[in-house]
Amino acid sequence: MGSLFFAVLIWFFVAMTKRYTAAVSLPVVLKTENATRTVKGDYPKRIEVKLESEGWKILSLYLGQTEWVVDLSNEVQKDYLEIETRAKATQYIKPFPEGMKVLEVEPEVLDLVLDEKITKRVPIRLATPLIPQSGFVIRPNIQIQPESLTVSGARSIVEPITFWKAIVPNKQELANEFQLEVPLDDTLKEVVTRSVSKVKVSGVAEQLSESEFSDVPIALIKSKRPVYVTLIPSRVRLTLSGSVSELAKVRAESLSVIIDGEKLLNDTTGYIVPMVKYPRGLELRRLSPEKVQYILRN
Secondary structure, eight states: OHHHHHHHHHHHHHHHHSEEEEEEEEEEEEEOTTOSEEEOSOOOSEEEEEEEEEHHHHHHHHHTTOEEEEEGGGOOSOSEEEEETTTTHHHHEESOOTTOEEEEEESSEEEEEEEEEEEEEEEEEESSOOOBOTTEEEOSOOEEESSEEEEEEEHHHHTTOOOEEEOOOSOOOBOEEEEEEEEBOOTTTTTEEESOSEEEEEEEEEEEEEEEEEEEEEEEEOOSSOOOEEEESSEEEEEEEEEHHHHHTOOGGGOEEEEEHHHHHTOOSSEEOOEEEOOTTOEEEEEESSSEEEEEOO
């Protein structure tokens, strides 16, 4: 058994010293850490290379982390970079084994459109709302950590960015205190560098409750013309839903029921739907009555 292993080892050693032709696919890596310019357009993400070399060296390409590296810190003021891939393969393939011969490269020319590199900080926002369990409601004071991130890339791409989206999982069913690890949108990952790739989202989902507020007066917003009107009724009843803690904060002065005088003068039905204003984070479940009768007076 030992002699067989030794024979295989000798055969493998001899085989690896012979020259072979092989095709490898190398990822294109852009180094921008110390650059003043960066890529603003699309570019090939891989370079296909056909080469000839000893078996050991070819094997090292497959086993190692061989890349097509473009260091943009060397391209100071250029707006357009054109690389003849075959002629300059030894310059861009990292690491490049000594004695290796490049036969073909696809694409033949690597075109990169460059722009000024800028960095700025933008807030992070949830792309979709959080979903509570049935019978629960999520309190509005959601915490996102970190609240913002640093993005770096071409001015034409980074400058229009005003916020960055955090992608919330489709199924959540949140209840009580919760904390989620949420990934950030990565649609620009090839052209923009981000300081973080995910955030922690935490908050509280409380049981849903309802509170009724009766005898809420109706206020009339005056129009450009004088309005003399009798409202029937002049007070309404509201039912709001929300978390127990938010409902407990509601005071009569934070509720208002309004009728627009100009809209009322232009109405011909004799009934009008009032506007209801209430604290953020709550929901209007019922308004009674839904319409208010009015009688205009001269």
